[in-house]
Amino acid sequence: MPWNVRWRGCAGTTEQSFLHRLLPLFPFCYKTVATGYPYRSRLQEERFPMSVRVRYAPSPTGMQHIGGVRTALFNYFFARANNGTFILRVEDTDQERSTDEALQDLYDTLAWLGVKWDEGPLVGGPHGPYIQSERFSIYQEYAEKLVADGKAYRCYCTPQRLETLREEQVAAKSKQQGYDRHCRNLGESERHALEQAGTPSVIRLKVPLEGKTTFHDVLMGDITRRNDDVSPDPVLLKSDGFPTYHLANVIDDHMMGITHIMRAQEWIPSGPLHILLYEAFGWEPPMYCHLPMVMGKDGQKLSKRHGSTSVRDFREKGYLPEALINYVSMVGWSYDGEREFFRPDELCELFSLEKISKAPGIFDYKKLDWYNGMYIRQKSDEELATLLMPYMVRSGFMAPDAGPQEFARIVSLVPLVKERLKVLGDIVDMTRFLFTDIEAPAPEELLPKKQDAATTLEALRRALVIITGMQGSEDAVVEERLGAIAEELGIKLNGVFMPIRVAVTGSQVSPPLLDSIRLLGLDKTVARLERAISILQNEVA
RNA sequence: GUCUCCAUCGUCUAGUGGUUAGGACAUCGGGUUUUCAUCCCGACAACGGGGGUUCAAUUCCCCCUGGAGAUGCCA
Structure with a gap:
C-alpha cells in the first residue's frame, strides 16, 4: 500500500472509506512514489531546498472547467515531481454562488482525473480545516488585527453609493477608477456615530498612497505596480463577515505553509496587492508562478460559448482522463517540443516550471480528439x-x-x-444498426455513384444468395464471391459492397461489412437485404 | 479610461547572436483498404511592424501595433 505513505494526515473512518473508494481510480500516482524517487528527490532538493507545498484552491461556484483543471494538474504534477505536498483548499467564501453540487463536482472531477490531494477536505491534514467557510473566525481575527494595527479600516459605504460612484467614473473615463477611499479618513466621532447606529460595514486594506510594490514571478520575472495603481483599498472582510479572496487566500497560504503559488495569469494584477497584505501581516510571501490562460478559438477566455468546457461534459462524451490530462498539459507546457505523449505518471515525474510558456494558449478541440483516439486505440x-x-x-x-x-x-x-x-x-451511432431496427433506406441511398437501379438490384440479388450461404465460409472466400459479382456485371467492387452496406447498416459509412454482418446475425441481415431488394424492385418497375 | 502581462506556421509548440527555423494537430495530395477510420508517404504553412546594439539578429534593448487580463462586499 505505498499510496498510504504519500497520503499524509488522513484520519477518521469516513475519510478512510472515501480513500478506498477512490483508490482504484488512481493507478498512477503511487506507482511513481514507489519507483521514481530514490535519486530524484535529492536532485530536486537542490533546486527547491524547502519542501514544496502547493495548493489548488478553487471556489465551488460552478462545474470544474478546463482552465481550473489545468491549474490543478500543474500544481499536482509540480508537487509530485518535487516530492512535495499537494493541498486542496475549497474557497467557498462567496455565500451567494457556492453550491454543494459544485463542490461534489470538484471531488468527482479530481477523482476521475486521478488527482489525489495530500491534505484537504475529506482527508484532513495538519493545517485544516481546508474549507474556508469553516475557517470563518480566523479571517475575522486577522482582519480585526489589521484594523487594530492601523493597516486596515472599517468602511460604511453602501453598495448603492459604490455603484453610482463606479458608474460616474466609467462615464467620465476618470483616471481614478474604484473606491474613493471615502471612509479611510473618517473622523473618530463620525465613525463612532456610524457604529452606534449599527451601520453595516466592511473592512478595507489601507493601500499605501505612494511608492510601488514588486513581486517576483518565476516565469515573468519582477512585476511592479505603483501603489496608487493597485486597487484602491480593496475589501478584505465583507459585510456578511466572510473574507474576500484576497484576505482568505493570503492568510491560508501563509498558515498552510504554501511555498509556491501557481495560479492563472488573470491574478497577476493583484499580485502586488497580495504582497502588500503579506507585508501588513509581517509575513514572508511565497514564490509565484502565473500560468498562461486557456483561451477559446476566438482568443477570448475559454467559456461555454466555445463549446464544452466543463470536465463533466468531456467525461460524458467519452473522453479518457489520460487523454484530457495529456492534451491539457500540452497547452502551456512542453517537454522538448518533440515528445507529446505523456501518461499521468510520467507528468508526475517530468513536469517542471521552466517549461511553462508565458503566452496564453488556445484550446483546440480537434487535437484533443486526436489524443483521445490515440489513447482509445491503446486500450x-x-x-x-x-x-x-x-x-x-x-x-x-x-x-x-x-x-x-x-x-x-x-x-x-x-x-x-x-x-x-x-x-x-461515438459507439452509439456506430453500432446502432446492430441493436435496433434501422429505417428502410431510401432508394437513392442504395445506389452507388454512377450505377443504375436495375444493375444494383441485380447485384443485390446475387449478393443475397452468397450471403445467405456464407455461414462457415472464410471472409476471404465470401469477399471473393462478392467480387465475382462485380466482375460479372462489369461494375466496381464498391458497386456491390455499398448497396449491401447501406441495406444492412443503414449507412454508407460503417465498420467492415462482413464483420458487421456476422455480429448482426444472418437472419436479420437477410431480412434487411430482402427489404432493400424490394425497395429497388419498386424503383425499377 | 488606467494599469499589468504576452507576441515563432491556422492551432499547440521547439529553438539559436550565424539553422534548409524542427515537431505535432488541422488542411490538402498520394498509397493501403469493400465504405469510413486506422496506418504509411508527401505538400502547404511562421519568426507582427519600425528603430537601435552587433561583422551578424527570429534571438538582446526601445517604440509602435496587436492580443489578453485586471480595474467587484466574484474568485
Missing part, C-alpha cells in the same frame, strides 16, 4: 468494452444488469470500432 478490447458499457446501457442497447454474454458481445465488436472512435460516445 485492450476488454478495457475498451468496459469503458463502452455505460454508453450501451444509456442508449438502451444493453440492459443495465447485462451479464457476461452481453459483455462478451461488446468485446467482440470492439475490434470493429476501436480505430474509428474519437470519443467513447
Whole structure:
C-alpha cells in the first residue's frame, strides 16, 4: 500500500472509506512514489531546498472547467515531481454562488482525473480545516488585527453609493477608477456615530498612497505596480463577515505553509496587492508562478460559448482522463517540443516550471480528439468494452444488469470500432444498426455513384444468395464471391459492397461489412437485404 | 479610461547572436483498404511592424501595433 505513505494526515473512518473508494481510480500516482524517487528527490532538493507545498484552491461556484483543471494538474504534477505536498483548499467564501453540487463536482472531477490531494477536505491534514467557510473566525481575527494595527479600516459605504460612484467614473473615463477611499479618513466621532447606529460595514486594506510594490514571478520575472495603481483599498472582510479572496487566500497560504503559488495569469494584477497584505501581516510571501490562460478559438477566455468546457461534459462524451490530462498539459507546457505523449505518471515525474510558456494558449478541440483516439486505440478490447458499457446501457442497447454474454458481445465488436472512435460516445451511432431496427433506406441511398437501379438490384440479388450461404465460409472466400459479382456485371467492387452496406447498416459509412454482418446475425441481415431488394424492385418497375 | 502581462506556421509548440527555423494537430495530395477510420508517404504553412546594439539578429534593448487580463462586499 505505498499510496498510504504519500497520503499524509488522513484520519477518521469516513475519510478512510472515501480513500478506498477512490483508490482504484488512481493507478498512477503511487506507482511513481514507489519507483521514481530514490535519486530524484535529492536532485530536486537542490533546486527547491524547502519542501514544496502547493495548493489548488478553487471556489465551488460552478462545474470544474478546463482552465481550473489545468491549474490543478500543474500544481499536482509540480508537487509530485518535487516530492512535495499537494493541498486542496475549497474557497467557498462567496455565500451567494457556492453550491454543494459544485463542490461534489470538484471531488468527482479530481477523482476521475486521478488527482489525489495530500491534505484537504475529506482527508484532513495538519493545517485544516481546508474549507474556508469553516475557517470563518480566523479571517475575522486577522482582519480585526489589521484594523487594530492601523493597516486596515472599517468602511460604511453602501453598495448603492459604490455603484453610482463606479458608474460616474466609467462615464467620465476618470483616471481614478474604484473606491474613493471615502471612509479611510473618517473622523473618530463620525465613525463612532456610524457604529452606534449599527451601520453595516466592511473592512478595507489601507493601500499605501505612494511608492510601488514588486513581486517576483518565476516565469515573468519582477512585476511592479505603483501603489496608487493597485486597487484602491480593496475589501478584505465583507459585510456578511466572510473574507474576500484576497484576505482568505493570503492568510491560508501563509498558515498552510504554501511555498509556491501557481495560479492563472488573470491574478497577476493583484499580485502586488497580495504582497502588500503579506507585508501588513509581517509575513514572508511565497514564490509565484502565473500560468498562461486557456483561451477559446476566438482568443477570448475559454467559456461555454466555445463549446464544452466543463470536465463533466468531456467525461460524458467519452473522453479518457489520460487523454484530457495529456492534451491539457500540452497547452502551456512542453517537454522538448518533440515528445507529446505523456501518461499521468510520467507528468508526475517530468513536469517542471521552466517549461511553462508565458503566452496564453488556445484550446483546440480537434487535437484533443486526436489524443483521445490515440489513447482509445491503446486500450485492450476488454478495457475498451468496459469503458463502452455505460454508453450501451444509456442508449438502451444493453440492459443495465447485462451479464457476461452481453459483455462478451461488446468485446467482440470492439475490434470493429476501436480505430474509428474519437470519443467513447461515438459507439452509439456506430453500432446502432446492430441493436435496433434501422429505417428502410431510401432508394437513392442504395445506389452507388454512377450505377443504375436495375444493375444494383441485380447485384443485390446475387449478393443475397452468397450471403445467405456464407455461414462457415472464410471472409476471404465470401469477399471473393462478392467480387465475382462485380466482375460479372462489369461494375466496381464498391458497386456491390455499398448497396449491401447501406441495406444492412443503414449507412454508407460503417465498420467492415462482413464483420458487421456476422455480429448482426444472418437472419436479420437477410431480412434487411430482402427489404432493400424490394425497395429497388419498386424503383425499377 | 488606467494599469499589468504576452507576441515563432491556422492551432499547440521547439529553438539559436550565424539553422534548409524542427515537431505535432488541422488542411490538402498520394498509397493501403469493400465504405469510413486506422496506418504509411508527401505538400502547404511562421519568426507582427519600425528603430537601435552587433561583422551578424527570429534571438538582446526601445517604440509602435496587436492580443489578453485586471480595474467587484466574484474568485
